[in-house]
Amino acid sequence: MIQTLNEIDTKLFVYLNSLHNEWLDQFMLYISYNKYFMILVLMALCALASKVYHKKFIGLFFALVLAFGLSDSISTRVFKDNFERLRPCHQEALKDSVNLAGKKCWGGKFGFVSSHASNSFAIMTFFILLLKAKYSWIWLLYVYSSLVAYSRVYLAKHFPGDVIVGALLGILISTLVLKLIGRFFPQLKPIHQNQS
Secondary structure, eight states: OHHHHHHHHHHHHHHHHTOOOHHHHHHHHHHHHOHHHHHHHHHHHHHHHHHHHTTHHHHHHHHHHHHHHHHHHIIIIIIIHHHOOBOGGGOTTTTTTOOOTTOOOOSOSBOSSOHHHHHHHHHHHHHHHHHTTTOGGGGGHHHHHHHHHHHHHHTTSOOHHHHHHHHHHHHHHHHHHHHHHHHHOGGGOOHHHHHO
């Protein structure tokens, strides 16, 4: 079963990684590595959430930091350090055929799960759960997270399975953090929890 999943994952990776052109190379590098853009998005989301939650957002901001910290630590220390699945660009069978968009295969040796995917989905899920009762468009944040996840496959840093499991991990962590915060600090409950 595991071997079959690995084979499917590898075939899907080879296909997705082969869909290159010069414009997409630059776009995916920007999405994957431009921290300033992510900081601007994060600042805008914090401003939006503080407009809705006012002073309560200070406590919720610490919950966001907790969710991000858990996502980053678990994706690295629990998954990467234990599963030790090589990134595609480090695999002997693939290293001559992968497209790195002109960059070296930097980053750690192991790729399961993708911390980029986990962290991006953790942050966006956090804000979606905080703001979905007020803003119906907030679900579009998952478009950004999905682009981040796809860029990691496009740039040969991860297999599709790495980013899918990473995304699910990030979603789970933020959902659990907000549920626990709502349980132990009822005054910090997201609006949608108060309505249910």
